[in-house]
Amino acid sequence: MDETMVAQVRRFNRVVTQQAGVLNDRYLARDRPVGESRLLWEIGDGRDVRSLRTELDLDSGYVSRLLRSLEAAGLVTTERSAADRRVTLARLTEAGRAERDLLDERSNALAAELLQTLPDRQRERLVAAMADVERLLTAAIVRFAVTDPDDPVAQHCLRAYAAELDARFDGGFSLDRGIRADPADLRLPNGLLLIAMLHATPVGCGVLLFHGAEPAHLKRMWVAEPARGLGLGRRLLAELERRAAEQHAPAVRLETNAALTEAIALYRSAGYTEVPAFNDEPYAHHWFEKSLLRQ
Amino acid sequence: MDETMVAQVRRFNRVVTQQAGVLNDRYLARDRPVGESRLLWEIGDGRDVRSLRTELDLDSGYVSRLLRSLEAAGLVTTERSAADRRVTLARLTEAGRAERDLLDERSNALAAELLQTLPDRQRERLVAAMADVERLLTAAIVRFAVTDPDDPVAQHCLRAYAAELDARFDGGFSLDRGIRADPADLRLPNGLLLIAMLHATPVGCGVLLFHGAEPAHLKRMWVAEPARGLGLGRRLLAELERRAAEQHAPAVRLETNAALTEAIALYRSAGYTEVPAFNDEPYAHHWFEKSLLRQ
DNA sequence: TCCATTCTCTGACTCTAGTCAGATGATTCG
DNA sequence: CGAATCATCTGACTAGAGTCAGAGAATGGA
Known part of the structure; x- marks a missing residue:
């Protein structure tokens, strides 16, 4: 430092x-x-x-x-x-x-x-700088923790994720339709659920499913509305990739819906490349993959 | 607000x-x-x-x-x-x-x-924003007060002013040479000494001498080294002008030394225009004046 | 020299902000 | 139904952070 x-x-x-x-x-x-x-x-x-x-x-x-x-x-x-x-x-x-x-x-x-x-110009600078400090300080104290899927906090995140997609997708969204995940799949060594906490409030989550030597499957990535714009999505993604690498996954892949434009932009800028559909998830329009192997 | x-x-x-x-x-x-x-x-x-x-x-x-x-x-x-x-x-x-x-x-x-x-980019932004907040918050709590010239704080400011000029002028500077001011001249209604305080430490000063319907004479303007870059000089100048106007001075005028380039730039940008020498101050190279009458 | 002032110390308080160990009544679970 | 759990209250403590009124030495000025 x-x-x-x-x-x-x-x-x-x-x-x-x-x-x-x-x-x-x-x-x-x-x-x-x-x-x-x-x-x-x-x-x-x-x-x-x-x-x-x-x-x-x-x-x-x-x-x-x-x-x-x-x-x-x-x-x-x-x-x-x-x-x-x-x-x-x-x-x-x-x-x-x-x-x-x-x-x-x-x-x-x-x-x-x-x-x-303060004179006008300085006043405006002070307020702008305070806004920056506030945002970034908030971002700095977010902590990531692998959490059991039965934990109430985990339940809350997954419900919020579903509610968000239901609001944004044409025709809505339900966790019960599409490819489902058993709680046992969200526990190591099968997979994991990572939660981002701001003090005692959950502000984001993401799920990884491991398939041995196959790429890890990333799902359920969500950032709470009031916590957006803090670069949290990018950090969450990086934390998930780090944990996928720890479990020796050679790559991470994911599918996403065309309505989630910021997410798609995030995946692209984080080094994900679009690949042919690797499953038949009904809600998906795009499939992405990123290698975790060092070139 | x-x-x-x-x-x-x-x-x-x-x-x-x-x-x-x-x-x-x-x-x-x-x-x-x-x-x-x-x-x-x-x-x-x-x-x-x-x-x-x-x-x-x-x-x-x-x-x-x-x-x-x-x-x-x-x-x-x-x-x-x-x-x-x-x-x-x-x-x-x-x-x-x-x-x-x-x-x-x-x-x-x-x-x-x-x-x-935080990731690198956000970290840099946070530190930069903190620097801004720190600087501007410091500037925001500076308070201005008309002070008696016999006050120890006043003495300290005038000594610091003299020391500063002594270090910067070719051939040094002494309060005893040049045009001098009697403490009585720094008290209303003859004149005033304005001091900028940061908590209990003086961080700047300036003197006004009043001459009835003639322009007020600004002297001894000084900003402490560690307090520079906070826009304090500009605020000090504005506060002095406000007080000169209160005493019904039609204008403020001042002389300055060529070595004080920031001061000269400040005077110009604050609306002062260079005028012919109005006194024979030996340390001066430039004479400035600004009208306080509303156009 | 002596009296007022200054600097420090002591003892006796106060207030805020808690913590901890039960007691009591309400609710829930088997 | 009875036991366990829960939400709240009460009483008895503690520690920190001061405040206030002198007392006692040292010093400075008339």
Whole structure:
């Protein structure tokens, strides 16, 4: 790793965290502990406490106390869920919504103030650079993990994949039609399911099926809508190829539908060449292959 | 202020502070409170505790306790200053230096790890965008303040200005030669001294002398070496012009030395036009003027 | 010289942000 | 139906990060 790049990252960190007062919303909640403000924000238009707890990764006792404090301040009401009387539902009161909107406004004012000090050209550059950092930093923390097909996260990805294709294909799409895959085929050594995670949310997946000395078959490649434009598809493809090579596959091949133009462009630019149909997948219009053997 | 810009700043804040674990050095000090690590870092190669206290803006009792804890851990030694036996000097021990270097290495490793996940092109874009954000964020928090010429900060700026010119002019420079200014001339309504501050450090200055209905005379404009390239000179000039207009000066004029090529370029691009010599300042080669009257 | 000021230290607090071990009631599974 | 599991609450702790009010030495200025 280039030393000057590392030094730049550290300089960035220093400046950004020193400006914490300027950048960070935290200090806006002057009159209230940060934890409470955060909860206020996350409750939004009403939520069950269980999901709050798991998502913010907080101790249940701690959340309970925070909620009671917010309740005492008249910002939140809680009630037991009708469906499951163990779970608590939290809802903002009128005052709670007002308080949240106030935090929101202050946060906007702070950001506006920061920008206002700069002349137009510099302001535009700053905003553009922030957008870049935000995008690329998000991309940088995506992690790839081989996941069991029975894992709920895996199920979610495959359903999202199917929903996406169903929306985009003429005549829709169903996982049940076409060539199907048994969960056992998505486990090593038969195959694998690779998932891209952004913190705790899945943002992409891809499947490899191995056939001994034959080329590995790539399927079910999907990138979540909000995570597109981060170069995630390319990285996912590269990660899948790396794992195919690890399993000694001589090549990767795949079929795709004409509607998936970005995917086709990605395959071409990643070194895939179009080949004659190697199966009779009904949804496919194009078949591609890339050798993993070093020339 | 454009709403989408404000929204971008807030999105940036959210992503950057959520990645706090990735970006922030804080969590590297797993085995030690953050305050102690910070002190360890700031002591560097030995410092007096007084300056640590004022610079980090910490309570004296708090610093005292932190230092004793570091001393107990064998990372720091303290002794009384020979010059003033009230002040304490803190110095890192061998172990303290090793600990500091360890923190440094971990911080580098963390930054490198972040970059490593990205493919080359994205990595370069991220680093470039971070450099932009860092520069522009720094520029955005510079504040301008009219300051009394007897203030130590003012003295520092004027000395730095003189030192800079002394280094750059053929034959050097001295505030005592040429046209001099009495401190009283740098106070309203005779004139003013404007200082640009980055947190607690002065990073630029400029002087205006008012002459009733005659043009205001701009002098002593200086930008600190490490703060250059942030567009600070241009902003300083604009702030000075704004204040000259406030005092009803019809124009601003100034003289400058041929060695100061960036300054001359700045004046020209800010709308100043070269005029015949209006004084006999011995260091000057060029005289400029800009009208403040709206056409 | 003496009095005010400066620098540091000590002891006694506070507040935030948690963690941990049960207790209690609701629900689900065999 | 009974046992296990789940969601929440309560009480008892802890650690970090400070704040505040003096006390005591050293120093500087009248």
